[in-house]
Amino acid sequence: MRGETEEMDETQFLELSKKMNKFPLLRYEELPDYMKDNEYILNYYRAEWSLKHAFISLFLCHNETLNVWTHFIGFLAFLLLTIANVTHFYLVADFLQVSKWAFSSNHPLNNTRQMISSYMDTTPPPIEVTRWPLFVYLGGSMFCFVSSSLCHLFSCHSHHLNCRLTQLDYTGIAVMIISSFFPSIYYIFQCNPLWQFVYLGIITVLGILAIGVLLSPTRMSGKYRFIRTLIFVLMGLFGVIPTIHATILNWNAPQRNAALGFESAMGFFYLVGAMFYVSRVPEKWKPGWFDLVGQSHQIFHVFVVMGALAHYVSVLILYEYRSRVSCE
Template identity: 40%
Template sequence: MAAASSCIACNGTADEKEEKRKCELIGYEALPEWLKDNEFIHGYYRCEWPMKETILSIFSIHNETLNVWSHLIGFLLFLCLTIVTAMVIPRNGSSSRSSGSSTAYQLGDLVEMAKANMTVALRHEALAACFLLPPSAAAASAALSEDGQQIPTSCPPNTSSSHHHAIQIQGSTGNTAATMDAAGTGTTAADPITRWPLFAYLGGAMVCLLTSSACHLILCHSERTAYVTLRLDYAGIAALIATSFYPLAYYSFLCDRALQRLYMGSITAMGAAAVTASLVPAFQAPQLRPLRAALFSCMGASGALPIAHKLLLYGGTAPGAVASAGYEALMGALYALGVAVYAARVPERWAPGRFDLVGHSHQLFHLFVIAGAYAHYLAGVEYLKWRDVDKC
């Protein structure tokens, strides 16, 4: 690490820039006040680097490298989870393996479900032919599945002349998969349970992880940049906490809209208040670190009330309510441990300067956040299993 007396190594004259003088990493004592946050991390700081070099420093070694990459990788993980969830998890409870069991939501079902969806699509195409082709051609038409098996279209003899006749497409199990009328309108056996609360949570998690990664990467560029990115970082944390409540409140109280609106409205208001408080410049002061941790911890801890209420209502009758509460308890424990490490600034407090690059509290905090967010995703999957079977 180069020892520098100031943090303007990259902001010299034009001649110095033309010579491609390297940006230097400096020590804690050389930092301006707005960059001083953790006195137990002694070195490897970037300070007021040009934006280009600041962004490219994502590929170099400094005391923020792992902070940037941990949440960037976490963002990519949750992006993949969002895509897989949209592709694999069925949109209603019709694909459960048995009437008394919950729907299968394993990633290994992706290929099986893709084939099933292809078969349904071929059935619909064959059905459309019943209305577009002449009666003789429609009677002879048939679709072939991917494995070469014939798919019956069940076309009635008067299909081409009837505009209101309903046709039921039978699945391989004999259950009605869909009902199509002559106008092309489809209805399912049961209304699907909406997925938006789970996807809202996944969106909130991705916003939190991405804004955190961006903040740790470019906040050293200037005091103004630090101010803006830190505000975005706090807003991302509030978004993660608030959207974490949406699957909990929506699915737990699906049968009681008043309670559902009460809990969802309350956490949304708390999230907005947290973002507003984060806009106050004094909120970023290092001495207010415990207050920042306490604010967001209280937001998260408020989730204990709807969880307890859910268990009181369904704990003895709905295994899904208990399973989701277990994942939520794990999430809370991971978040609480992460916040405790963040506020206490361990282990660097015990050995100042030895954890500058690897192992300091903020890096550990990031890992706990990702683990807790994933535990809550698993809770969301349990909610879908539960409510796809036990609808109101």
Template identity: 25%
Template sequence: MGCCNAVRLNKCDEYPTQYRTDFIRTGYRPLPFSFKECIKSAFYANNETGNIWTHFIPFLFMVHRAYNVINQFEDLTDPINFGYYVHSIGVTYVLIASTIAHTFCSHSELCFRKCYSVDRAAIIMQGCSVQLVFELYICPPSCYVAEGMGRNSHVILTLYCVLSTIMFCSSVHPRLGRFQRFLATLPFGIGSIMINFSCAVRYLYSSNAIESTCFGTTKGDHVLFYFHLTSACLAIFFYVTKLPERWYPEKFDIVGSSHQIFHIFVAISLYFQNRLIEHVTAEAKFKIETGELLREPLASACSQTVGIFLLTFITVHSVVALYYWKVQPTIQICKPPEKKE
């Protein structure tokens, strides 16, 4: 409590516009804030405390879960496991990147933009990991939508990741004004459709599956997918509506804000994604052993999962680095406006 008493938190009218969160009026940390003070702020009440812990606790949980699941694999080099590796890396990376962003965003304006650009790059990589694994193991478009539809999907996925990174980096630039929200939201919408469309078609019309190359149509998979989809939709609802703080100003600035609820539903969605991929990986191994599933379509999983994920990771983060090296103008630390006498 001594730390809390020593730090004066600001109201939104004392804060630079680009740092403010919509409908959050109180609990802002001082600017600029040292790295040490940013870390200490995770342990007393302010409007970022809940945002930090609703990412960091799920991060620790998913690391523990992935460790336990991977320990059960008989052969760690089996290509069938690579999809689970990629998804687990994508999940833990986005959770720790967002934790870091919420922790250090008050250090300086440059740190704010860099943190959230890397955070958005991590979001793209998590979406990339889901798309890769869903397409290869769970919901191949060529099986459930149209034959040959997934032929150039990796090229489309890479282009999506690069364009999304540019939009996300631009979305934290204050000169864009009202277009910031649009640029930050559009990649989410496109990515959600890319990830979930073929799966929704599949689980509605699973009888169309060619079972020699497509699997994971058991009732348990349906349930896990729809739990994931429901959690994701609830996360989007709170992200867009900004409830409850929109209706009850200052009541939920510290605890219970829409962004904290958004984090919780995102974490639940990621958990059910991970469960689904674990379940389908085990099912694939069983069906290969019993001869019900061909191994050949999954034998190249390293190039189609780990290889593409690494290539996209390097490309996306190169775009972020290039953006701040060539595109982003010189930034000065932004100080709160002085009050007029």
């Protein structure tokens, strides 16, 4: 009886919203076909909203609110990290305080702990190492997060804009994947310029091809989705090759396990997030219960941000190692 009352109240709320507002919140079955993506999210949809009202909805409650904000907060976090690195304010750049929880005082990787803790010192590292690969990753991550936020915020405007923003969203993912390779490969293989050139060249070519496919005018057919998924899988699998090579090359480096640990954490976060994204759990279990909070796409966004931050810490370890250990 209580469930029927709650459902009735929700229906009355939506009907009242239609009567009072020019841009009401809709139910799933009232959406145009191009917006019907997740049948387990039943209510609180925006459709055919003006750009002005879509922007204002950034501060309103609907089923895309948290999807917008989870990645917009990620964008702000990486913007702060970029500013911290530009200004050499290492205390902020090390805001994760990884040295306090990643390694105990008697841990065999205590040397790595001391290495990471050196970021607490505002003095620059003794060996000057270029930081443009780090900024490539920071920039790629910010582009991904802001593209995702824009897509979730303005896709309710029209079919045409929905398609274009979806392409932008997936292009942002590709750019983030590509940019994440640059600092790792550059710092690990800095003393091996041939492999540095080979790996960065391959990922750049793969990235250009991926973005070309993602920005093509092809409609969002099943074949297109398959090709898009295959591209992301191939880009991810390519990372296994330089990782194995780097592990062998730096087998005796004390920072090896620490960097691999955070890279493994990144992979774990991305994998778990992808599982939520594909399975559409938990809303699949209880349709309508997670329309506003707790839906799979929101969880996916959170895990993506966590994975990106884990990779950032790994890059910090590699940067610090390279700044203190010369090729000689």
